[in-house]
Amino acid sequence: MADPEKLFRVDIVTPDGLIYSHRSSIIDMRAIDGQRSIMYGHTPLLTSLAIGDVKVRRSREMSRKVDHIAVNGGYIEFSNNTATIIADSAERARNIDVSRAEAAKERAEKLMKEAHEKHDQRSLERAQIALKRAVNRISVYNTKK
Structure with missing residues (x-):
């Protein structure tokens, strides 16, 4: 029997509150020092984000389901299989x-x-x-x- 897919929580917060919260198999974003990807079990991390597109793949089985969020800088913290992005502003593609x-x-x-x-x-x-x-x-x- 195959192992169940390991997902982690992704939350994106702005001064207006929580704008995004889902479970993910992988997220891709641009940090100020280059492109980053995070998967379940990633080493704890705290880094600054550049202006860019945060791509959240909801599940490997739903590989076509990728949420895109425009983030205007901020920070990402990953620990205990939770990614928290804190940004001055962020918008999901569908809300732009x-x-x-x-x-x-x-x-x-x-x-x-x-x-x-x-x-x-x-x-x-x-x-x-x-x-x-x-x-x-x-x-x-x-x-x-």
């Missing part, structure tokens, strides 16, 4: 307002151009981060198609 994300992208591009013309490094850096967040949201939204 893509027209709002596209408008944010256009605003960020305009602000980058203005900051570059004024040689305002601080404003340029803020606009670049806003652009990364908008592009990430659009990209994650497009995974649901």
Whole structure:
């Protein structure tokens, strides 16, 4: 008889509360030092996350069922077979307002151009981060198609 699939809990929390909670066989995310994957029994971990797509595979048997969550930085802590992501903001692909994300992208591009013309490094850096967040949201939204 085959061993039952080992799943662990994944919770994603923002200042607005718990936005995601499911059991998973594997999660993939971008940490600030590179791509990471976590499976059941992984060594305890605490690391910073980059702006990116967190992919949660619900079960190996349901290998096609992958939830995509746009995370704008934060931290992941994994211990006792529970992954907790704490982020300033996070959105599931199905909840992203893509027209709002596209408008944010256009605003960020305009602000980058203005900051570059004024040689305002601080404003340029803020606009670049806003652009990364908008592009990430659009990209994650497009995974649901």
